[in-house]
Amino acid sequence: MNIKITGTGSYIPDTIEKNEAFYEHTFLNTDGSIINYPNNVIIEKFQAITGIAERRYAKPHLNASDLGFFAAERAIEDAKIDPETIDYIIVAHNFGDVKYNTVQSDMLPGLAVRIKHSLRIKNPKCVAYDILFGCPGWIEGVIQAQAFIKAGMAKRCLVIGTETLSRVVDKYDRDAMIFSDGAGATIIEATEDEGGILAHETASYTYDEAYHLYFGNSNNQNLNKDTRYIKMDGRKIYEFALIHVPQAIKTCIDNSGVAIKDIKKIFIHQANEKMDEAILKRLYRLYKTEIPEHIMPMSIQTLGNSSVATVPTLLDLVRNNKLENQSLNKGDVIIFASVGAGMHINAFAYKY
The missing domain is CATH 3.40.47.10 (Thiolase/Chalcone synthase)
Known part of the structure; x- marks a missing residue:
């Protein structure tokens, strides 16, 4: 099964x-x-x-x-x-x-x-x-x-x-x-x-990292103090992601038994283009190998960051050939990975 x-x-x-x-x-x-x-x-x-x-x-x-x-x-x-x-x-x-x-x-x-x-x-x-x-x-x-x-x-x-x-x-x-x-x-x-799910990895970092994303007051001091909005410390999130996400993806890949050279696509949460590119660079640096062309589909340029929706939406777009230079073939091994409020990180390896 x-x-x-x-x-x-x-x-x-x-x-x-x-x-x-x-x-x-x-x-x-x-x-x-x-x-x-x-x-x-x-x-x-x-x-x-x-x-x-x-x-x-x-x-x-x-x-x-x-x-x-x-x-x-x-x-x-x-x-x-x-x-x-x-x-x-x-x-x-x-x-x-x-x-x-x-x-x-x-x-x-x-x-x-x-x-x-x-x-x-x-x-x-x-x-x-x-x-x-x-x-x-x-x-x-x-x-x-x-x-x-x-x-x-x-x-x-x-x-x-x-x-x-x-x-x-x-x-x-x-x-x-x-x-x-x-x-x-x-x-x-x-x-x-x-095919199917080959391996997964999840972690929650809450000791010093729990409130990198939080509900806070408006920057406009004249607004009602009881009304809260999504807030984040972008610098801390960026630094956290670059330290922990590449390693989590590597652990997932290693546990899957698949070699890095055989990974065809990496679907990363669409949070920030520069951050995702930096995560990819650090991942491939861990394996001491070059990044393949077109391995990381991106939708953030036109869709922004819709949180939990970014990765499944990205998968649906690629499956239906709606992103340029992006497609999937039977037998492709792909990685799904995300980072966000908590701070939580996770990934799973999948054979298409």
Whole structure:
């Protein structure tokens, strides 16, 4: 028995927010003072570092559970399965449903419950639950699905990553330009087909690193102090990722028994283009070998950072030949890896 991804689906919102839309924003330092650079300079520097030129925002009437439902429908259709045969629905997110122009997160009932309801699945044995694991949530959901299947508790799981980060950003913070909305979904199931998940690695660094990402006050000191927004210490996250993520990926590859030269693709969480490139360089430096061309697909330039949705969305795009110079062939060994709030890191090796 092998455990494989048999279907993928994604939902990329229609609303495109280009960097030019931020030219009229008022960007403030954390102490509330004005940043002493014109906005065009701030935005040009931002794009040079992150690679982001535009991002996607959900339409006002849609919430994270809606986006997850759309992606799930497409994954189910792609896998050609009866949704009543799904044993677990695992939904990774960070903020639940945040309705447009509100400040309150709604997670009762959980997003997995809402998505199961929208899919009109009647089977009570289909267990639906949420996972809060920062940006690595979808990967951790896949690892959990694999564990359920290996333990004989399930044969087929639906794992979703969905988020509307545009609704929890502080518009006075330059980091607001990083975040976006979207959803990705996958069917994970036991199969006799060759390939599947070969190895995985997960770690949580919480001693000094727990609050690199957190919910904090607006940079605008005049706003309500009880309203919180997603905040991060970008420098600390960058340094953490460069130290720990390459080693975690290497451990996963080594445990898979596959040589680095045989890895065909590496799907890394789309957090920051320069950071992902630096992670890749350090990984290949550990193996003392050159980086192959086109090994790391990227979507952050046009989709931004949609947290748990970035990796499954990227996989769906590549599977459907929607990224230039990127494709997958049967037998390819690929790596999935992520880093995010917690601080959590994880990875799994997979034979396509």
